[in-house]
Amino acid sequence: MRKTIYVFALALLTAGAYAQTHEVHVELGQAWGGGSSVDINSDGYLDFYITGNKNNPKPTPESERWNRMFFYNSATEEYDSTGTNLLVTERSNLDWADIDGDGLVDLLAAEHSFDNYHGGVYKNLGTGQFELLDWPIPTRTVAAAFADFNNDGWMDYVCVSQDSAQSAVMINNGDNTFETTNVDNFGGFRFGLGYVEVLDYNNDGFMDFFVSGNVDNSYLLEGARVMADIFINYDEEPGNFYRANLGKTESNPDGVMYMKANGGVDFADFNSDGWIDFALHGEGGEGTGEPASGDIWSCISHVYLNTQDGSFVDKPQSAFQPDLRPLGSSGVSTGTIDWNNDGNYDLIITGWNPPTVNTQSAYLYYGDGAGNFTDQGRVPGASETVLLFLDWNADEVLDYLVSGHCWDAMWYAEAEVGRTASVYFNTDASSPNVAPSAPTNLAAAIDGNKLELTWDAATDDKTPAASLSYEYFLKDGDGNFVVAPASFVGGDHDGLRKILKLGNAYLNKFVKLQNLPGGDYSWGVQAIDASYAGSAFATSTFHITGTSVKDVKTSSLADVYSYDNHLIVRIKSTKNADVTVYNMTGQKIGSKVISGEYSTTLPTGIYLVKVASEGNVQINKVFIK
Numbered sequence: 001m002r003k004t005i006y007v008f009a010l011a012l013l014t015a016g017a018y019a020q021t022h023e024v025h026v027e028l029g030q031a032w033g034g035g036s037s038v039d040i041n042s043d044g045y046l047d048f049y050i051t052g053n054k055n056n057p058k059p060t061p062e063s064e065r066w067n068r069m070f071f072y073n074s075a076t077e078e079y080d081s082t083g084t085n086l087l088v089t090e091r092s093n094l095d096w097a098d099i100d101g102d103g104l105v106d107l108l109a110a111e112h113s114f115d116n117y118h119g120g121v122y123k124n125l126g127t128g129q130f131e132l133l134d135w136p137i138p139t140r141t142v143a144a145a146f147a148d149f150n151n152d153g154w155m156d157y158v159c160v161s162q163d164s165a166q167s168a169v170m171i172n173n174g175d176n177t178f179e180t181t182n183v184d185n186f187g188g189f190r191f192g193l194g195y196v197e198v199l200d201y202n203n204d205g206f207m208d209f210f211v212s213g214n215v216d217n218s219y220l221l222e223g224a225r226v227m228a229d230i231f232i233n234y235d236e237e238p239g240n241f242y243r244a245n246l247g248k249t250e251s252n253p254d255g256v257m258y259m260k261a262n263g264g265v266d267f268a269d270f271n272s273d274g275w276i277d278f279a280l281h282g283e284g285g286e287g288t289g290e291p292a293s294g295d296i297w298s299c300i301s302h303v304y305l306n307t308q309d310g311s312f313v314d315k316p317q318s319a320f321q322p323d324l325r326p327l328g329s330s331g332v333s334t335g336t337i338d339w340n341n342d343g344n345y346d347l348i349i350t351g352w353n354p355p356t357v358n359t360q361s362a363y364l365y366y367g368d369g370a371g372n373f374t375d376q377g378r379v380p381g382a383s384e385t386v387l388l389f390l391d392w393n394a395d396e397v398l399d400y401l402v403s404g405h406c407w408d409a410m411w412y413a414e415a416e417v418g419r420t421a422s423v424y425f426n427t428d429a430s431s432p433n434v435a436p437s438a439p440t441n442l443a444a445a446i447d448g449n450k451l452e453l454t455w456d457a458a459t460d461d462k463t464p465a466a467s468l469s470y471e472y473f474l475k476d477g478d479g480n481f482v483v484a485p486a487s488f489v490g491g492d493h494d495g496l497r498k499i500l501k502l503g504n505a506y507l508n509k510f511v512k513l514q515n516l517p518g519g520d521y522s523w524g525v526q527a528i529d530a531s532y533a534g535s536a537f538a539t540s541t542f543h544i545t546g547t548s549v550k551d552v553k554t555s556s557l558a559d560v561y562s563y564d565n566h567l568i569v570r571i572k573s574t575k576n577a578d579v580t581v582y583n584m585t586g587q588k589i590g591s592k593v594i595s596g597e598y599s600t601t602l603p604t605g606i607y608l609v610k611v612a613s614e615g616n617v618q619i620n621k622v623f624i625k
Contacts, residue, residue: 035051038096048079065113226260260288327383338529363381524537566601578592581602
C-alpha cells in the first residue's frame with residue numbers, strides 16, 4: 001500500500017512520463033530548514049522530523065516558523081503526523097545518539113534563529129515529546145555534534161558558534177557535567193550558517209570533526225568569507241584538537257581544498273581503500289580561490305580523496321554540474337548512499353542551477369568505487385534544501401524526500417511550485433539490499449589504563465570489505481550501556497540501524513578506550529554497508545582488574561615559546577620531562593627527555609608540543625616564523 005500522510009490532503013501525482021517515479025507533497029514544502037530521518041520511537045522503522053519556514057498567504061505574507069514530526073505506522077504503511085514539543089526550526093542542525101542507554105536516540109540540536117532559539121540536548125521520551133537537559137550549550141551555537149572525544153566512554157560534544165569566543169568542545173567529566181575546552185583552536189571565527197560533523201579521517205581511533213560556515217569576521221581568514229576544515233584529535237592526549245589547515249588561502253596556496261560553506265558535505269569511502277573521503281558543495285568566493293572569475297556565488301562541487309598521510313587530493317569530476325547551489329546549511333542538502341545497490345556510494349546533489357536549466361534541480365551521480373562519478377540525469381531537487389532518505393513505499397528500498405524552493409516544471413505543475421516537496425522513488429536498485437556478515441575474532445587487550453577492542457573485517461555481497469564501517473557497544477557487568485549504539489542489540493531487530501550514517505568506529509577494525517573502572521564488561525560490533533544496512537552484532541566479554549589512573553592535565557610544567565625559527569622549552573622544576581613535538585598532521589617530529597632548557601630549530605609552521613612528567617601532561621601549540 002502506498003504511504004500517504006494523515007492530516008494533509010492526498011498529494012497530487014505529476015502527470016506524464018515521470019508520474020510513476022515521484023509524488024508531490026506541497027504540504028511538506030519549506031525553506032531554510034533542516035531535518036532527520038531516524039527511528040525516534042525505536043520500533044524498527046524510520047520516522048522523520050522536518051523543519052523550516054513556510055510562506056503564509058496574504059494578507060499575512062510573513063514567513064512562518066514550521067516544524068513537523070511523522071512516525072511510520074507499520075500497520076497502515078503510512079506516515080502519521082505526530083505531536084511534538086520540539087521547536088528547533090530555522091536552518092536546524094540535528095545530531096542523534098543514545099546518551100543514556102535506554103534504547104532511544106536523543107537529540108543535540110542547534111539553529112540559526114537567536115530571537116527564537118531552541119538549541120540544546122534533549123532526552124527522547126519515545127512519544128514525540130522531548131525533555132531539555134541541563135547540558136550546557138555555548139551562546140549562539142549554530143551547529144553541534146556528539147562524540148566520545150577523549151575515549152573514556154562518556155558522551156562529549158562539539159559546538160560551533162556565531163560568537164567568536166564561544167565555539168568549544170564540551171568534555172564530559174564522567175557525571176554529565178562538562179568542561180568547556182579547545183576554545184582557542186577555533187581561531188576566534190564568527191561562524192554563520194555553520195555545520196559540524198564528526199569523523200575519524202586518519203583511522204587512528206580518535207574522533208576528529210569537520211567544520212564549515214560563513215566567516216562573519218573574514219579578516220581573520222585573510223578575507224575569505226567562508227571556512228571549511230578538519231579539526232584533528234590529538235591522539236597522545238585525546239579531546240585536544242588542532243586545525244589541519246587544508247583550505248587554500250593567500251598564505252596557504254598549496255592547501256588541498258577549496259573552502260566552501262552554505263552547501264553540504266558527504267563523507268564516505270568513495271574509492272574503496274578503507275579511508276574516509278568527502279564531497280564538498282557550496283559557496284566559495286572571495287578569498288578562497290574559487291571561482292577564479294565570474295559570479296562569486298557560484299557553487300562548484302569537489303570530491304577529495306584521502307591520501308592516507310593526513311591530507312587529501314582533489315579528484316576531478318567532469319560529470320558534475322558547473323554551478324549547482326544547494327544554499328542550505330543543515331548538512332542535509334545533499335546526500336550519499338548506495339542508490340543502485342551495486343555496493344558503491346553514489347551522490348545526490350541538489351540546488352539552483354543557473355547555467356544549465358536556470359531553475360532548481362538535482363542530479364544523481366553513480367560512483368564506481370574508484371572515486372569517479374557519472375551523471376544519471378535530473379531528479380527532483382530544490383534550493384534551501386532538506387534531503388532525507390526513507391523507505392516511502394514500503395518496498396525495502398530507500399527513497400528520498402526533498403523539500404525546499406523549486407520552480408522546476410519537469411517535476412512540478414504550476415500550482416505546486418514555490419516552497420514545495422516531493423518523494424523520489426528508487427527504481428534503480430534491482431532488489432532490496434542484503435546486510436553484511438557479522439565481524440569475527442573479537443578480542444580485548446588491556447594495557448594499564450588503556451583498552452583496545454579489535455575484530456576481523458566483515459564481508460558484504462556488494463560493498464567492498466574495506467568500505468564497511470563499524471558500530472560497537474559496551475556494557476558494564478550489570479548490563480547497562482557504557483557506550484550505546486545507534487542500532488538495535490539483540491532480538492528480532494538485532495543490528496537494525498536507527499540512524500542512517502557511518503558507524504561510531506568509522507572504518508576502523510578497532511576501538512581504543514581509556515580510564516574505564518574495573519569490572520566485568522560485555523561488548524559487540526556490527527558492520528554497516530554503503531546502504532547503511534547493519535549486520536547482526538558479534539559479541540564478547542572481558543574483565544578489567546582494579547581501577548585506572550589518568551594522566552593529570554596541567555599548564556605549569558614548562559614555558560613553551562618560539563624565538564625566530566627556534567622552539568624553546570624551559571622546564572620549571574628540577575625533574576626530567578619528556579618533550580615530544582608534532583606537526584599539524586599529527587606526525588612526530590622529535591622526542592627527547594630533558595631537564596632545564598631545550599631548544600631546537602624548526603621550519604616555519606605550526607607545531608604541537610607535549611611536555612610530560614610524572615603523570616602530568618602539558619600541551620602547547622607554537623607558531624614558528
